[in-house]
Amino acid sequence: MAQNSSTTHTGTTGSGADDGDSADRRAVLTRRGLLGAAGAAGLAVGAAGGVFGRAAAGDDGAAPSLGAASVPFHGVHQAGIVQNQQSQALLVAFDLATGATRAGTAALMRRWSDSAARLAEGRPATGHENQIALDAGPCSLTVTFGFGASFFDRTGLAAARPEALAPLPDFPDDAIDRSRSDGDLWVQICADDALVAFHALRVLQQQAAGTASVRWQMSGFSRSPGATARPMTTRNLMGQLDGTNNPRASDASFAAKVFVPAGPADPAWMSGGSYAVVRRIRMLLDNWENLPVDRQERVIGRRKSDGAPLSGGTETTAVDLARQNPDGTLAVPADAHIRVAAPAANSGATMLRRGFSYHDGFRADGAPDAGLLFIAFQSDPLTGFVPVQRKLAGADSLSRFLRHEASGLYAVPGGAAPGGYVGQALLES
């Protein structure tokens, strides 16, 4: 399993000085006391919960410090894939500058990897001691890097571009804004504190100066730790539980679905890597909220309150697609989202979804500019996202309430070892 698979809790509270008044000192001591009690509980959660290393209350009820929780940057896989969603996400795409070289790009990836590793430990990035998010620890910060198809042309590596990075097909009803899509480099920054995430974004942006500039940036959110007792699934802006059918790290097939295996058919530099599909999906919330709950549930195929499939059971009960109501109709309607999207209906295709809600104010028509920053990791988008979306687009009854407005596909290399950097095997090949 990945080295970076479990959240660790250290006594470090970042580099901020804690020499304030006595109330501050008391709080620090209290937190350190908490950490002592929570260390064992945190490990126990890690063991029971597999690679989902999100800081969580242990069985003894002691909560680890949100600020001190950390996710190691180094490992077989990059951080920010198997971890449960943090509460804050900043997605940003960069384009390489005209004339950027392979060597210059490699140097950037080394700087970025070094900074991501240091910030994930709550240390200031080299050359960026001028910090923003003082006082806090790493707050479970993860930084994940990906390469878009255009990256390979720009760096003279066109021959190394994986076949899996072929452009996604156009789907019915897509309304893609290319200026908010694609990009040479993609970075996913996640943390449980917005200032920690913002600081990481500023560091990476400044370190890219002269080599790459921001193409687009989007901000998302998930539930705050402690807001709800559901550890594995979140709710989207439609109020629906999301992530119920995600592959679990404890599944025997998890790695094969999410990570690129070593083998002659795959570029060796992608070993331990994954492919990320990113879609900005606006929700037509005015229409959705006008639907009574029972109709919303038939659109999804699950109960809104607890996520149980309409065929019965609880959230984690497998859906019974054949089940009929007493009147002979299908319990899960023919065009319900979970029927059309079900792996069983798509040759077993699956992916790890790790999306965040977004809300960017209101549009000129008075509707909220809000929805889902859909992020899915998979070992191969041609057997993961593509066939599922091809079936869904315009076909499931949920698609009437959605507009796909931006799209990206990125090769996310495997993780770096200490002293190395993400993409090294490609850029130094």
Place this chain on the structure above:
Amino acid sequence: MAQNSSTTHTGTTGSGADDGDSADRRAVLTRRGLLGAAGAAGLAVGAAGGVFGRAAAGDDGAAPSLGAASVPFHGVHQAGIVQNQQSQALLVAFDLATGATRAGTAALMRRWSDSAARLAEGRPATGHENQIALDAGPCSLTVTFGFGASFFDRTGLAAARPEALAPLPDFPDDAIDRSRSDGDLWVQICADDALVAFHALRVLQQQAAGTASVRWQMSGFSRSPGATARPMTTRNLMGQLDGTNNPRASDASFAAKVFVPAGPADPAWMSGGSYAVVRRIRMLLDNWENLPVDRQERVIGRRKSDGAPLSGGTETTAVDLARQNPDGTLAVPADAHIRVAAPAANSGATMLRRGFSYHDGFRADGAPDAGLLFIAFQSDPLTGFVPVQRKLAGADSLSRFLRHEASGLYAVPGGAAPGGYVGQALLES
């Protein structure tokens, strides 16, 4: 002191069903266990910390559930003023529809007040059982209502408009976008979970249909609970501690500075109310981050690490404006922000600042569209915000790094009693 002055913790976890798998059940039980232990600690914090009722770890180290923490809507003052910042804020201004009546507006304020009170308790709003933020409790939700100057003309209440709502003067270097300023009605929604805040916004927007529509909306954030050990001050996007010099609820003069007293000079319906100044202040972060830390500190007049004034001591030490360095120069420079803004330099003027950071992506020039949603509550803006900003604008060295881009001034009536609604004394006068 206000009825709604202390955070309470109930066993309610909202209306979400918790009949999921065993892991879910265990978490719920753990949380309920926590609540039992945290009830007393929460009350202890309330007693020691005055009216700052933010959910916080008690001295025994037991953290109350973030989701279950609640702030009562009803009270002498509206909620969302004396409470420390929650991690999420949605600011929204509404304009009344053409032909809106005083009776229709009163009905809206009654609907809104009823919903705000119910949501603050973790209950669904009447007629809006179609919830979004299921599973979570109220997450310290507060909803605060204000009336802009234009509200009084639109409702036939021009004679009742307080003198304090006279338009703010133009300040040097202001670059105000009026389309994102002002508004008949202003609502401040704060919570420790973004989905809870979003749900409240959608409920209020739907309940306004036909009576008022959104004029502008802005989203802000503060530190996540548990991210840092500092309970009273936050950090802004410049990395500076903010709020150090705020009046404390335990100060004898607190109420006089923040809340409108009863008296012949003030409209009676504003008794227990306050005036809110709202400014969207963009920070020129590229310029700021290029300054070495010691120069940043001389711009502010405080150490970045711990907020201590450059005249010495800790964050809470009173600044000694006369103190000199060994070379005879002023320890706090002549144009330092805290010198120019110091109450002692402004006839004792003061206000309760309760701002949130914002970050809305990047501008066309590559700079972040980011800064501070400045919110200040005061008993009279003509002795609070106006003289301070008049001195600061273009004069303190911090103003070179700021652009005021939106502005609003609102009368925030006193709180409602159960069965009443905010603004009732005005609208039924």
